[in-house]
Amino acid sequence: MAQTLRKSNSSSNFGYPLAMRSHWQAPNALLGAEVLNALPKWLQQALEDNSAQAMALSEGLSNDNYRLCGSQGDWVLRVNRQQSVWCDRQQELANWRCAAKAGLAPGLIWHSDDNTFYLSQFIIQAKPWSALMGPQAQNNSQDLFMAEHKHLACSSLLDENKPIGLLMDLLRPLSQLPVPDVALTPRVQWQDYFTRLTAITVDTRHVPTSAWQQAFEQLSGLSVQIELWLTQLESCLVANQYCHRDLNPSNLLLVGDRLQCIDFEYATASHPLFELASVIATHQLTPFQVSSLTQQYLAFNPNVNQSGLEAMPAAMNCYWLCCAAWALLMAAERFYSVPPAFTTKKVTTNSSQSLQTYLTYFKEYQQLITI
Template identity: 40%
Template sequence: MEQTLSEPFQKLLPILKAAGLDKINHISELSGGLSNHNYRISTPTAEYVFRLNADAADSFCSRTQERFYWRHLANAKLAPELLWVSEDERYYLSAFIKSDVIEGDIIEANIENYGQSRKHSLPWQALEGLCSAADFLQGQDSLHHLPLAFEHDPLNDSHPNQAHRLLLTLLLQLRDLPKGPYGISITEQWQEYHRKMLTFMAPSPIEGESSQIGGDWYERATQLLGIQADIQRWTDTLAGCLLQAQFCHRDLNPHNLLLKDKRLYCIDFEYATASHPLCELATVLATHALTPLQQHFLVQQYLVKHPYLTAEAIFAVPAAIEMYWVLACYWALLMAARQTDPSGHGEYIAWFDFFWPQIS
């Protein structure tokens, strides 16, 4: 059926053949990724995900480390199986998991619209929502009448959706995995990103001016320079409650989770490593449209008797959310700096502008 494929998809056929797929029924592009390109491949016998790795993302991750943790989680039945890797590490082929819908209403997480629901059965990605540290604290303040901790789940089966239960199960499963041979602290990650940003800001030795891409990029880099004291305070807070690093996916946003048979699977392991346990919790809180009560439940149940955190860790949750958005801004700016065409540069500048307002 090769003649039915459009020209861009035709170019994938030799690579797919090298991966062992020579009978292709259909190819379609999968949405959701901010850097890499993913395609759904249908053959007469099975379906796969074919991934083209972005060159710009190579500077952020070790492909060897990424594959280590991908296979690590696949063996634990928490990720689809990685089936093939090209010799140049540019292409991956993995098993395709068709994600189920989450049953129930999707509740507006922000305080102004709290209680308003949309009655649908929707894919997990429909739970996407933005939550800043200020939003989180405002939501928790609205629950001042509740006990500090729950002995049992206060969100019974009549609650509009059960995302909090599924997320807690996944968070605890990930926490209990061996952390592997790699690791980076939140402070080290910030310092690494900051050093790279300063490199791009440095004057060109040839032209005597900024080595990177114009005023829009430089203006946003200056914004990050202006909050360094805040970042230092947030990273110090996080370091103060840490006993030991644990395995962290570090990007558990709704687009990197698949729901199948009432359990969640992870995809995209470019940033997976051993790190601060609050990385996982903060990402979930920052990117999922959860009600304040769902957030409260997740925080309490994830932190209760956590083996790698002090009892004061609950007070560091806002700092962890702040650092999630800080690192997202650094990432967007560094990705913009590595783009070779203006449209790609503009796309990542737009992502920076999307992330920046979430920082207090």
């Protein structure tokens, strides 16, 4: 599951800060002939115009994104990596369209038949939500928010309530969308991740490094605690709901006086507290804001019973647990050209660097699990 730690990059990026070294280029120079030829004819023609430009957006962890700008429009092209083997693209598109219909996400303009390419409108933000509430936010992020968004203010509210109000105005309608046909509970997700990780260790030839093996053993050693967390989550559940499941700041756009979300790779029917945990874990919130957001979310939500508040620590641990397991899976994928179940062919030397990057993510995620 593509997750975002307070120090990491997001898995996708529409209208967000550009990569530090990105610059405008000719579309054919940046994208290459293979990608251009896969695009719809009308877009190919638009990009042939001399005024057309392309720029790489901040690289995601499971896909790549490009801004395409010309006289006929301003778009975001997302290129999905084939390594995301556990993402159901048809489910992703259905959930994206559902949210877009409700005004909670940018609309999908086009996608390729094999779902490798997605095209949507580029959303211009006065200030990226990720800069206000994400890991790169400065200590004065709340003051910055106030200064730049006075039009959102209500004099009777505390300053700290403004971001919470925006988040609630997204979380509430998201939870009320039609429940997807496919469900993914925290238990099923963990079992799926753990099964995949275990399969890698069956044959020692498939274990990327000793450091990877040690990380896996650390997760395995939490089996007793994990069962307690999952049981506590299940005990407070009334019903699954529509969940985005990756509402980190870089997956949210501040569009006028409301938030929209992007990147529906992991949206499904799931536990309401997992949705809330993804917000609390990745946003730079004060203790007051965490308490306020939690209380407001539980107060309106009929899908969690009265023990929901007590289960929040378990929800947070399950969130970081899945993040840690995901990081190990991504590390293994980067070590091989495709998952070890299909081949033992190693990729280029860069795979070792990428492996270490994901092991670093694992360590950071694992440290956020409270025992």
